[in-house]
Amino acid sequence: MNLIEVKDLSIGYKTSSGLLKAVEGVNFSLKAGETLGLVGESGCGKTTIGMGLMGLLPPNGSITGGSILLEGADLAQMPKEKLRELRWKEMAMIFQAAMNALNPVHRVGDQIIEAITTHEPKVGKEEALARVKALFDLVGMDRSRINDYPHQYSGGMKQRAIIAMALALRPKLIIADEPSTALDVIVQDQILKQIKKLQTDFNMGMIFISHDISIVAEISDHIGIMYAGQLVEKGRVDQVFRHPGHPYTKALLASFPRLDGEISRLMPISGEPPNLVGRIPGCRFCSRCPKPEASCSLSPPDWFEMEKGHHVLCDNCQPILN
Missing domain, CATH: 1.10.238 (Recoverin; domain 1)
Known part of the structure; x- marks a missing residue:
């Protein structure tokens, strides 16, 4: 049985311009003792998912669709009083800004x-x-x-x-939101090893949120690539790194330095993410994709299974032949 199952989760923020769809149609599951890494650039919806799971969205934020099943109980439909009882006991969060998360007095x-x-x-x-x-x-x-x-x-x-x-x-579930941000690399390495050891010792499930794909690869069993509020690729870490399918995943990997293989020039990702207020008819990465098809901007892509357990939200992928 899965510890947590997120099904078709959508989260929005009310703004003066309309409803900003920060997360839309996200699906994933996690077993006890496993780690799911969520990675993507700032503003892609990673932290919003974490705060939504914890029931800690700001006043203008709300879950607009889907379910969050923690051992079968739907957190999305749960009263705030019940959620308060579950926090710390069943699920807890390591917040991004440790400098500000502690009360100074x-x-x-x-x-x-x-x-x-x-x-x-x-x-x-x-x-x-x-x-x-x-x-x-x-x-x-x-x-x-x-x-x-x-x-x-x-x-x-x-x-x-x-x-x-x-x-x-x-708790049975830990949500770690950028837990090593603002730390030097030595302390960062110590913190990450400590988190992983404690998670293994206590057999906790963990959702590890980061913009750094190299850190996510080091600590996670499974990885989900987020872009503009959607999961665009998911699979085991080795699958996604060995055979990246989505052009955004490929661009992320090309923008990080490697310690193995040949020395190559880092490639920045041109352009900007789309405005998430209003309807986006086609693929959200279309305007930044190096090889878009004419149909990409007209209709949303479907999920494609490149190999068993490795899925990509793109219409221009090919199966991996073993």
Whole structure:
């Protein structure tokens, strides 16, 4: 049984220009212990999906269609009170901006204790403190820093504290939204290894959100390529990297440096994503595609299975012959 199944999910934001369709028709599933990486450029809908799953969309945002099944329960139809009960216990989020995710006027340990006691009222403060100490051990933090304030932490320490808070109630699903942003490469590597180890130890499902396709490849089992609010390619990481099918996926891979193979010039992606307010009749990548067909701008593409489990939202793909 899948831990989570997202079916035809659409999310919109009310704006002065009309409804901005930030996410449209997204489908994916995830089993316990697996990691799904969502990758794409800024504004493609990755974080919106994460916030939608958590029920944390801003006031002008709402789920306009589809379902989010967490062990069979539809989060999209769930009352806000019930969602609050599930957060931290069943699913938790490692937020993108660790610098801003902690309350600056409260001690870090007290903030984690509050998360524990709020969702488990029977747990006393002493027991909660003992659990915080164990969490600090798990994420490689010195217990002596529990009573410090956020401004006394470095960026890497704040990120570890956010991870500890997300793990406080041993959730089944972790949503990690750009968890290594603004960290230097050494600390970034440490944080990513720590996240992966904890996920494996606790057999949690994880949705890992990033604009960096190389990081997603390192930490994920499956990958979903997002563009302009849609998933345009999905499959196992090795499938997508070995045989990228969508022109946007190919462009993303060509825009990142490689440590193996021949040295080649990086290729930027020209143009801009389409305006997501209003109807887009054809393929959303059509105006930036290097080899568009005449029909691409007229009708939306269909999903094409390049190989078993590897799907591409493009009408100009060919099957992979083994």
